[in-house]
Amino acid sequence: MPQEQELRGGFVGTTVLVDGTVRRTPTSPYVRQVLGHFADQEWPGAPRCLGSDAQGRDMFTFVPGLVPWEYDERVAAVGSLTELARLVRAAHDLTAGHRLAAGAEVVCHNDLSYRNTVYRDEGRLLRPVALIDWDLAGPGRRVHDVAHLCWQFLRLGPGRETDWAGPRMRAVADAYGLAGTDRADLVATVLWWQDRCRQGIEQGAADGDPAMVGLCRRGVPQEVRAAQSWTAARQQELTAFL
Ligand SMILES: Nc1ncnc2c1ncn2[C@@H]1O[C@H](COP(=O)(O)OP(=O)(O)O)[C@@H](O)[C@H]1O
Ligand SMILES: [Mg+2]
Structure with a gap:
């Protein structure tokens, strides 16, 4: 039996590395198609899906590098954020108008977070x-992913200064090339995500989903609520930076 090495940083499933490939709970046919599309385009910014193993788990290529799953302030350095915004832009541009976007603007990742990003550690710079x-x-709007990115990578919430967060959000919006109305909607979309995320966890827990019950036990909904109050109180101030 090849040795299985647990990969840290997952919120939900158990992801392991076996024989140089990642194995995890099966994803949906839609997600396989999205990853297949990136592979067809020879885009190196996402893992390749390699089918399933004998145990019915999905197999993916392992992307070597650093996943800063415990948070590393370097992910919020402007140079790292702008590279990340360009990576997200590339994913979006590859799916804009494609049937996988199903009439929406693009295919959104919908869970952009430092836990789901592989970086090359260049010392002062973490390069996504x-x-x-x-x-x-x-399928979704470009601003959905950009807002989720800002929330997660900047850890918008109690303890952050508006003067620190605002210019970084602007740098992300600029590097992405976020257009007029999307820019105006950016902070409102962070609030929308915070609401959706908290409600999703609470509903999942009420339905008995063990992963969501676990998140509730760890107080995640209260943390998200505090982040949402923080964002709501600074909506105008942050928008002024954009
Ligand atoms: N293709 C990959 N290349 C490198 N590391 C990976 C890969 N897939 C997963 N990992 C590692 O495993 C962790 C958990 O995997 P992930 O797919 O994010 O599962 P979960 O749904 O539980 O969040 C990630 O945070 C990352 O550290
Ligand atoms: Mg993950």
């Missing part, structure tokens, strides 16, 4: 090289 964990991908 790939986005992983596409389980929640689906």
Whole structure:
């Protein structure tokens, strides 16, 4: 039996590395198609799906690098954020107008987070090289992913200063090339995500989903609520930076 090495940073499933490939709970046919599309385009910013193993788990290429799953302030350095925004832009541009976007603007990742990003550690700079964990991908607006990115990578919430967060959000919007109305909607979309995320966890827990019950036990809904209050109180101030 080849040895299985547990990969850290997952919120939900158990992901392991076996024989140089990642094995995890099966994803949806839609997500396989999205990853297949990126592979067809020879885009290196996402893992390749390699089918399933004897145990019915999905197999993916392992992207070597650093996944800063415990958070590393370097992910919020402007140079790292702008590279990340360009990576997300590339994913979006590859899916804009494609049937996988199903009439929406693009295919969104919907779970952009430092836990789902592989970086190359260049010392002062963490350079993002790939986005992983596409389980929640689906048709959406460009601003959806940009807002989720800002929330997660900047850890918008109690303790953050508006003067620190605002210019970084602007740098992300600029590097992505976020257009007029999307820019105006950016902070409102962060609030929308915070609401959706908290409600999703609470509903999942009420339905008995063990992963969501676990998140509730760890107080995640309260953390998200505090982040949402923080964002709501600063909506105008943050928008002024954009
Ligand atoms: N293709 C990959 N290349 C490198 N690391 C990976 C890959 N897939 C997963 N990982 C590692 O495993 C962790 C959990 O995998 P992930 O797909 O994010 O599962 P979960 O749905 O539980 O969040 C990630 O945070 C990352 O550290
Ligand atoms: Mg993950």
